Amino acid sequence: MIIYKNQITNEELEQKLNEQNVVILDVRETEEYALEHIPGSVLIPLGQLEERCNELSKDSEIYIICRSGGRSNEACHILQANGFTQVFNVLPGMINWHGAIDSDF
Incomplete structure (x- = not known):
């Protein structure tokens, strides 16, 4: 796996x-x-990201998060390949998120 260059901490x-x-x-x-x-x-x-990336704006800064950084790293590469330039991988991800959270339950 190639580590995406733009990273940001939680x-x-x-x-x-x-x-x-x-x-x-x-x-x-x-x-x-x-x-x-x-x-x-x-x-x-x-x-679903490849087929749904048109739902995102290429003018926005996009911070991608998953559980621990693996899927978000892959997502960064997908968006970059589709012309997105302001993409950041959030590490270490939800596994260590201490900020506000919502739940659907």
Whole structure:
């Protein structure tokens, strides 16, 4: 696996949550997202990202998160290959997220 060049920590992401034109993209599965997710984040499971990347704006900064960084790393490469330039992998991901969370339960 090739590590994506643009990385950001969970703590750095927390500081960006209130900025405009920032998208938090969660690429975990629907069930994982339902248990806990960052408020305002967008869910597109990794397996659907290639076909659904047109739902995202290439003008936005996109911060991609998963459980521990593997799927989000892959998602960064997918978006980059589709012309997105402001893409960041959030590490270590939800496994160590201490910020606000929502749940669908």
